[in-house]
Amino acid sequence: MRYGYFDDQNREYVITQPDTPLPWINYLGMADYFGLISNTAGGYSFFQDARLRRLTRYRYNNVPSDIGGRYLYLRDDKDGTFWSPTWMPTRHPLEDYSCRHGMGYSRIGSTFHGIRADINYFVPPNETLEIWDLTLENQSEETLTLSAFSCVEFCLWDALDDATNFQRNLSIGELEVEGSVIYHKTEYRERRNHFAYFACSEPLAGYETQRESFLGPYRGWESPQVVESGHSTNSLKTGWSPVGVHHLRFILAPGEKKQVIFLLGYHENLPDEKFSPRGSQTINKRTVEPVIQAYLDPQRVDEAFQALLGVWDELLGVIQVHTPDEHVDRMVNIWNAYQCMVTFNLSRSASYFESGIGRGMGFRDSNQDLLGFIHMVPDRARQRILDLASTQLENGGAFHQYQPLTKRGNDSIGSNFNDDPLWLVLSAAAYLKETADWDILKERIPFENKPGTEASLLDHLRRSIQYVIDNIGPHGLPLIGRADWNDCLNLNTFSHNPGESFQTTTNRDGKVAESVVIAALFTMAAMELSQITHRLGMREESERLSGLADGMAATTRRYGWDGGWFLRAYDHFGQPVGSKSCEEGKIYIEPQGLCTMAGIGVSERLAETALKAVERHLATEHGIMLLQPPYQSYHLHLGEISSYPPGFKENASVFCHTNPWIMIAEAMLGAGDRALDYYLRINPSYREIMSDLHRCEPYVYAQMIAGKDSDAFGEAKNAWLTGTAAWNFVAITQWILGIRPDFDGLRLEPVLPDKWEGFSVVRKFRGSTYHITVRRKGRGNELTLMVNGQPVEGTLIPVTEAEQVDVEVTIG
Ligand code: BGC
Ligand code: NOJ
Secondary structure, three states: OOOEEEEOOOOEEEEOOOOOOOOOEEEEOOOOEEEEEEOOOEOOEEEOOOOOOEEEOOOOOOOOOOOOEOEEEEEEOOOOOEEOOOOOOOOOOOEEEEEEEOOOEEEEEEEEOOEEEEEEEEOOOOOOEEEEEEEEEEOOOOOEEEEEEEEEEEEEEOHHHHOOOHHHHOOOOOEEEEOOEEEEOOOOOOOOOEEEEEEEOOOOOEEEEEHHHHHOOOOOOOOOHHHHHOOOOOOOOOOOOEEEEEEEEEEEOOOOEEEEEEEEEEEEOOHHHOEOOOOOOOEOOOOOHHHHHHHOOHHHHHHHHHHHHHHHHHHHOOEEEEOOOHHHHHHHHHHHHHHHHHHHHHOOOEOOOOEOOOOOEEHHHHHHHHOOOOOOOHHHHHHHHHHHHHOEOOOOOEOOEEOOOOOOEOOOOOOOEOOHHHHHHHHHHHHHHHHOOHHHHHOEEOOOOOOOOOEEHHHHHHHHHHHHHOOEOOOOOEEOEOOOOOOOOOOOOOOOOOOOOOOOOOOOOOOOOEEHHHHHHHHHHHHHHHHHHHHOOOHHHHHHHHHHHHHHHHHHHHHOEOOOOEOOEEOOOOOEEOOOOOOOOOEEOHHHHHHHHOOOOOOOOHHHHHHHHHHHHOEEOOEEOOEEOOOOOOOOOOHHHHHOOOOEOOEOOEEHHHHHHHHHHHHHOOOHHHHHHHHHHHOOOHHHHHHHHHOOOOOOOEEEEOOOOOOOOOOEEEEOOOOHHHHHHHHHHHHHOOEEEEOOEEEEOOOOOOOOOEEEEEEEEOOEEEEEEEEEOOOOOOEEEEEOOEEEOOOEEEOOOOOEEEEEEEEO
């Protein structure tokens, strides 16, 4: 069952029924100001940091689940009927409801009581405000006397404190109202020099700034007393719960339209220019007023919206594909790329499954997210790599997380996730392949942000490699530390105290448990750094690194092979994990994908055998599960992985992040059909027809889909902020379609699924636009390349000065 449809032309998903299985959300904002918005206008906004600069409140775990947002109420002042044009919070049955989630905007519209209402919500590029552009039309035969109420509930900035520290917070709320603008200035009297504002293009019939005055005692958002009665109280009090409500009245003749613009924004004043007149406690509005005036102008709003569309034309224009499969096209051309940008912006901080107060930016997460957006915003990728490297520890290890506002490592989580530093090498290599910006390697950046410790990025990468060499276990495989990519495989934790953090507790010294996943990542990273140093003319170092990669590959073949597939790890007692000798967790997905990607056991055909085992033991119609059989009970020596009921999360769900590794592995072995098949099984657009089962948004990947051992097989969770976005983008574009940036040019190695006759791609790369056509001429994977009509040897197209390059690839 579907709840809407894709409008690919407009790059939108159109939801036609408000009660989707879960709130289906979108993101507003690209740089400093962000908002989450659901299909019924739920959600919240913040400046830069979802915890520390939260503009509006949102209650996770609420009932009903998605309440609190950017609400409007309309009221017929003759008969008292009132409703919300976005369905929530009044939930009146609407005619022609639709929510169009697009690139950085959401348009929600409906008809009720003869009134058509359309609201376009978006953040103009480079501004710290959001616009709600409302158009009303009287489609009835009568003249209507209407009230409209807007509504936001302000958060007192620190979202965690706001939800917990009531003895203080119920006394500190402060606001100002001037004209049609409501200013929220809690703590502005003391150390804050920022405030929020909620402006409106119309003169006010009234306003509210206090939640209780608006709702009335013991009432909820579905029937505020002020809306029900049609009379505002013009509340302006200190303390309690500040809200912003504009009350507008107007008369609309039949057929008449009315546009109203609301702005919700964040603004900072210089510390010694906070008040006007000086010495007063009144906000100095000199610098904010011009911004407000500018965006209350409908023409400016239109221009800003066009500019936003233009930004997305640019970003998405870097790669556009045209294949026989609409699910491939719309994900690659629109939604997957979009999700990569959102994930880059927010890491794992704020979604409907991440509260925005939980954690900082993950070191490995951010490095992997990079893989999905370097081609769109290389400058921001560059900065992100340098920021990440600046948090690296001197021993080459990494803080597991860092805080976006301070850009410092998060002490409370610490380090010793022994895979972390390797991801930095892999992301830096991907950046170099896209941009050829070799100078980045010379950038000098500190360790742990400590001035005086600066070393070149190249040195940082060397230390990442050295860190693993310094932490080798009894079989010669890397020690796992707290965990590797799989945060929940905690082989040194041995936690038996309820509630203790699996992330930060370590009860064993960690000198035995080893990870085959880190061995594979090390092999890949050492090979990349070998390639990099080779190009820098450092022959000896390059050879040493490739020797290390070969050595680790050999050790993995020797101690990391279980006969039918790659082992996952050795535990604290030196016993294998992910082996046929285990009762549960006999086979894990990660090493099968990553070892093949590292080339380990490919010529010995171990990789091929491992991928067959994946197909046999782990693949389902809803994707490939992380392990089998699941752990049925808690295992002290395995940790969090066994804390989940079978079929959920790391305990044998389809943990989508890992699936593209298998797609890539299959593509590397030339199995285009199987690679595409696996891709489609978790492709959200492909799964749209089963939205009632899948439940999450059909336009973005979710972190997990419940596995076959759960009671919810096929149900997705944790949509949006997941490494799945970047890796799937890499798998489909670089490995299945085979358009792959390489150090010395663009590599073309498509593996065409059997039923495809061909496809075409436009790819911008290092200043040239490549028009690529791929055609099948027979069975098999043999490739022939013609560049601008001339045959070329091999599969690499060297970089050129030409603006346009025509490439024809034939396969067969
Ligand atoms: C989740 C992991 C996550 C970890 C760190 C665990 O509870 O299952 O997916 O990586 O927490 O936040
Ligand atoms: C989600 C985390 O953000 C990521 O770092 C980790 O690799 C996966 N979960 C697997 O545990």
